[in-house]
Amino acid sequence: MSNATTARLSRRGLLTAGGVLGLGAVLAACGSDDAKDGGSGAKGSGDASGPWSFKDDRGTTVKLDKVPANIVAFTGAAAALYDYGVQVKGVFGPTETKDGKADVQAGDMDISKVTILGNVWDQFNVEKYATLAPDVLISTMFDDAGTLWYVPEASKDKIAKLAPSVGISVYDRQLTAPLQRMWELAESLGGDMKAARATDAKKRFEAASERLRKAVKANPGIKVMAGSASPELFYVSGTNLSIDLEYFKALGVEFIEPPEEAKAVGGGWFESLSWENVDKYKADVIMMDDRSSAIQPADITEATWKKLPAVKAGQVIARSAEPILSYDKCAPLVESLAEAIEKAKKVS
Secondary structure, three states: OOHHHHHHHHHHHHHHOOOOOOOOOOOOOOOOHHHHHOOOOOOEEOOOOOOEEEEOOOOOEEEEOOOOOOEEEEHHHHHHHHHOOOOOOEEEOOOEOOOOOEOHHHOOOOHHHOEEEEOOOOOOOHHHHHHOOOOEEEEEEOOOOOOOOOOOOOOHHHHHHHOOEEEEEOOOOOOHHHHHHHHHHHHHOOOOOOOHHHHHHHHHHHHHHHHHHHHHHHOOOOEEEEEEEOOOEEEEEOOOOOHHHHHHHHOOOEEOOOOHHHHHHHOOOEEEEEHHHOOOOOOOEEEEEOOOOOOOHHHOOOHHHHOOHHHHOOOEEEEOOOOOOOHHHHHHHHHHHHHHHHHOOOOO
16 A cells, blocks of 8 residues: 555545554655654744744745734644644634534634635635735644645645645654744744743643653653543554653653554554454543543543443543644643543553
């Protein structure tokens, strides 16, 4: 199977699955080391009156005569920029829920003040995008081939002709790397990185990380499983490719890791289990995908789920499988896991 075919099947499958793992196009590793680590010198530059440039995680440098004013971004990226004081004009990706509220991936954005170009997979209104006179399009990338997340394959060429793009990689690296890249991007776009909200959030994230490290040492042997629920299947995430799980693992968290052959069906990201076999792995704490595309724990009716020791013990927490890449949004994720491990009883 070709990389492109694998990407199409895996991306769509992951979305149908409720995403499981930070979702992503699943392509064979073929990118450069510079693209994977963000490039040591990859920084944005510019001021309100002068030229602007930014080298993204594809190694592509976007150069404009001035700092972009009309920014269009994937919802999660827009939410991160918002936390740093950068407002976008348009968004695409999960933004509004069926009841009209802001999707979890929209963060603190006032979604009534942005133009929604698409709210679901493969939806992107190119004509409406053109009317925004975009200066730049920003998205994340879940592969090392430069595939922009939620930009439809069928219309990507038309979209690319209207404005240059910036891609931030969230593939096979620890959370701190894309957090730093988004910080640099926000700074280049005029974000106030010296504001108390930004600096305090960064300190909070660092403190939370140290708390998690200590929690693991203080309560050894706690096994954590990252999962996502769909009507038909339960998905157990591997830790190899997801930015949050890779970071937590580096801090000492012991995760349940499906075997490579089982994850291969999911492009290396996850193992699919029938609800009858949801007890295959014994976990003390379960982290569940909190996106609107996944069934939430309170709504899972399967008897096998309710019998799981971690569920019975009330040791289930939310997981942002696609973290909003600001310290303000990521610090609580680390704190939540730290608290869960601090309080967890060994039940597996």
